[in-house]
Amino acid sequence: MSLVVDNKSAVTQNLLEQLQKNSSKIAFMPDTEIISAIRHLEEKGIPNNKHEDYKYCNLEAVLRKEFKSVEQSFNELTNADIASLKLDEAINLVVVNGNYNEALSEKMIVKGLTVKSLNELSSSEKTLLCSQAKSDTDALIALNTAFTSNGLFLEIEKGNVIPMPLHIIYVNSSNSHSVINTRNFIHVQANAEVTIVESFHNIGTAKVFSNFVSEKLVDENAKLTCHTFQNEGTLSYSVNTNQVKVNKHSNYSNTTTTLSGELVRNNHNVVLAGSNCEAHLNGLFIATGTQQIDNHTLIDHQMPHCESNELYKGIAKDKSTGTFNGKIFVRKDAQKTNAYQSSKNILMSDDATINTKPQLEIYADDVKCSHGTSTGKIDTEALFYLKARGIGEESARKLLLQAFAQELINKIEIPSLHEHALHLFEKAL
Amino acid sequence: MISIKNLHASIGDKEILRGINLEVKAGEVHAIMGPNGSGKSTLSSVLAGREDYDVTEGEVTFNGKNLLELSPEDRAREGLFLAFQYPVEIPGVSNVNFLRTAVNEIRKYHGQEEMPAKDFLALVKEKSKLVELDAKLASRSVNEGFSGGEKKRNEIFQMAMLNPKLAILDETDSGLDIDALRIVATGVNKLKSKDNATIVITHYQRLLDYIVPDFVHILYKGRIVKSGGKELALEMEAKGYDEIKKEFEIAD
Numbered sequence: 001m002s003l004v005v006d007n008k009s010a011v012t013q014n015l016l017e018q019l020q021k022n023s024s025k026i027a028f029m030p031d032t033e034i035i036s037a038i039r040h041l042e043e044k045g046i047p048n049n050k051h052e053d054y055k056y057c058n059l060e061a062v063l064r065k066e067f068k069s070v071e072q073s074f075n076e077l078t079n080a081d082i083a084s085l086k087l088d089e090a091i092n093l094v095v096v097n098g099n100y101n102e103a104l105s106e107k108m109i110v111k112g113l114t115v116k117s118l119n120e121l122s123s124s125e126k127t128l129l130c131s132q133a134k135s136d137t138d139a140l141i142a143l144n145t146a147f148t149s150n151g152l153f154l155e156i157e158k159g160n161v162i163p164m165p166l167h168i169i170y171v172n173s174s175n176s177h178s179v180i181n182t183r184n185f186i187h188v189q190a191n192a193e194v195t196i197v198e199s200f201h202n203i204g205t206a207k208v209f210s211n212f213v214s215e216k217l218v219d220e221n222a223k224l225t226c227h228t229f230q231n232e233g234t235l236s237y238s239v240n241t242n243q244v245k246v247n248k249h250s251n252y253s254n255t256t257t258t259l260s261g262e263l264v265r266n267n268h269n270v271v272l273a274g275s276n277c278e279a280h281l282n283g284l285f286i287a288t289g290t291q292q293i294d295n296h297t298l299i300d301h302q303m304p305h306c307e308s309n310e311l312y313k314g315i316a317k318d319k320s321t322g323t324f325n326g327k328i329f330v331r332k333d334a335q336k337t338n339a340y341q342s343s344k345n346i347l348m349s350d351d352a353t354i355n356t357k358p359q360l361e362i363y364a365d366d367v368k369c370s371h372g373t374s375t376g377k378i379d380t381e382a383l384f385y386l387k388a389r390g391i392g393e394e395s396a397r398k399l400l401l402q403a404f405a406q407e408l409i410n411k412i413e414i415p416s417l418h419e420h421a422l423h424l425f426e427k428a429l
Numbered sequence: 430m431i432s433i434k435n436l437h438a439s440i441g442d443k444e445i446l447r448g449i450n451l452e453v454k455a456g457e458v459h460a461i462m463g464p465n466g467s468g469k470s471t472l473s474s475v476l477a478g479r480e481d482y483d484v485t486e487g488e489v490t491f492n493g494k495n496l497l498e499l500s501p502e503d504r505a506r507e508g509l510f511l512a513f514q515y516p517v518e519i520p521g522v523s524n525v526n527f528l529r530t531a532v533n534e535i536r537k538y539h540g541q542e543e544m545p546a547k548d549f550l551a552l553v554k555e556k557s558k559l560v561e562l563d564a565k566l567a568s569r570s571v572n573e574g575f576s577g578g579e580k581k582r583n584e585i586f587q588m589a590m591l592n593p594k595l596a597i598l599d600e601t602d603s604g605l606d607i608d609a610l611r612i613v614a615t616g617v618n619k620l621k622s623k624d625n626a627t628i629v630i631t632h633y634q635r636l637l638d639y640i641v642p643d644f645v646h647i648l649y650k651g652r653i654v655k656s657g658g659k660e661l662a663l664e665m666e667a668k669g670y671d672e673i674k675k676e677f678e679i680a681d
């Protein structure tokens with residue numbers, strides 16, 4: 001056995017020590033899961049850019065440079081802190097530094113809706129935890145499972161259609177370097193339907209490494225529509241894993257709008273586990289400064305007659321970097337699959353970078369799959385045309401970028417939310 | 430209105446305009462004709478401020494201002510309008526939103542308040558009738574999926590909305606059938622007044638049957654080689670450009 005500890009395990013070991021020293025002693029995950037999570041984390045180590053899936057997202061370097069010492073010192077939040085983050089026409093649920101905060105959340109009795117924190121779960125509910133997001137697949141899932149905080153459990157019971165969107169506000173606020181492992185589980189039972197808005201914020205004064213894991217289980221003939229807004233600012237480094245399983249005749253969709261974050265890595269993994277189901281993944285980002293926005297998707301077509309659609313668009317300004325890596329598996333049994341993927345990007349400066357990588361692995365023979373990717377600068381002909389009508393350079397660019405993003409913002413069908421997205425996008429421009 | 434003196438312009442190493450002189454006064458219609466490659470479109474591009482060209486010599490005064498020092502948007506705000514030979518399609522930007530932005534930026538430049546939405550929509554309605562433009566096109570994306578004729582009508586509709594002092598129509602007749610040509614020309618004629626001026630750039634005389642010029646200039650190899658009244662256009666149509674080519678062959 002070598003006595004030389006390599007850098008990789010040094011960073012992971014340091015993180016483990018820091019977290020074990022500072023984290024609360026209460027465990028919200030089953031003990032066996034925690035033990036195996038720590039083992040997997042030690043084995044794999046926090047990924048660096050030598051890891052194929054993290055080629056453009058060196059998390060090890062981020063933790064080494066920015067989170068050498070982790071203090072876990074958090075701010076208490078009040079209603080006043082949250083007020084501006086709430087959405088009208090939605091049930092607002094608040095998760096502060098990874099913990100579901102009932103006092104700050106809106107209490108509303110809705111038929112068929114269960115809202116709980118992880119420490120309130122019954123033993124049968126507890127068995128659902130870690131059923132989708134497995135520690136052996138990714139070191140960040142393992143990290144989250146080992147140190148998960150008191151997250152949120154949502155269940156829509158069989159046959160219920162929730163009449164208004166649920167808005168989960170994840171707000172982090174710390175006053176010294178912290179690592180936050182937020183976790184939730186969303187279970188949409190058979191024949192049920194719900195729209196969930198998830199918005200991510202950081203209002204503290206110190207750098208935060210936010211490692212979010214959401215397990216989403218959609219039972220038969222159900223529909224889960226999600227809208228994600230990420231606007232955590234430059235103190236935030238986040239990895240967001242969505243591990244979704246869609247069962248037969250069901251429909252899952254997500255539109256992620258990323259407006260800020262020093263590092264935002266999204267791992268959106270969807271398993272189409274039954275026949276005749278659909279998944280729609282959409283993403284829009286604007287990256288400025290030195291921000292790094294990295295969208296990874298994985299759609300696993302396991303059964304026949306399913307459809308998946310992906311449309312990702314990005315605008316990279318200044319010295320920012322945007323990445324889209326979309327993997328599609330079409331398994332042997334997944335005949336008659338339709339899978340489409342498209343990624344379009346605009347580079348707004350010579351120092352900005354866009355990386356795109358479509359990956360299709362097809363093992364069935366009767367499928368329709370296509371992918372396309374384009375990256376370019378803003379259309380100078382269109383720009384000149386607008387200017388020749390008296391529109392100034394800045395307004396002309398704005399008009400063109402809004403036009404570019406329109407297609408994605410229009411995916412948000414709820415009028416008030418559509419307005420909200422438009423407003424946030426225009427502000428970010 | 431506009432005074433062009435000894436204008437030279439090149440793209441890369443190639444000189445395209447080799448000393449243009451032209452004086453256009455308010456109330457006048459000037460036609461600039463010439464064979465392909467004579468520099469007609471370059472002239473309109475240089476006047477509108479397209480950055481691909483370098484002006485190497487000469488001056489252009491527009492209503493007392495040095496036009497060449499102004500940005501394309503400021504030229505438009507000062508009242509210069511170019512009807513594009515190839516109008517650009519801009520998916521996702523609606524015609525109405527585009528024009529509202531243009532109208533208001535021009536007003537802002539002149540220290541005026543934004544136009545109230547109601548007045549703006551009334552103006553859209555009024556001016557779209559002028560070129561028989563379907564009101565539905567106003568809410569569609571700029572030029573996206575428009576036919577050739579619709580694109581050209583849309584240019585004249587924009588001209589009507591922005592009410593320029595000087596309009597330059599760059600080959601507005603190209604790709605138009607006779608009905609569309611008539612509609613476009615009628616629109617342009619209705620917009621004519623003693624306070625504004627029009628420069629019509631065209632290869633063919635046909636358009637000039639509808640938009641009757643006060644002056645006709647023949648452009649050849651980057652210079653105006655002949656000027657005259659509207660009869661000059663008819664002469665060109667009858668004889669073709671060959672005679673001009675022979676007469677003014679300039680060694681490259």
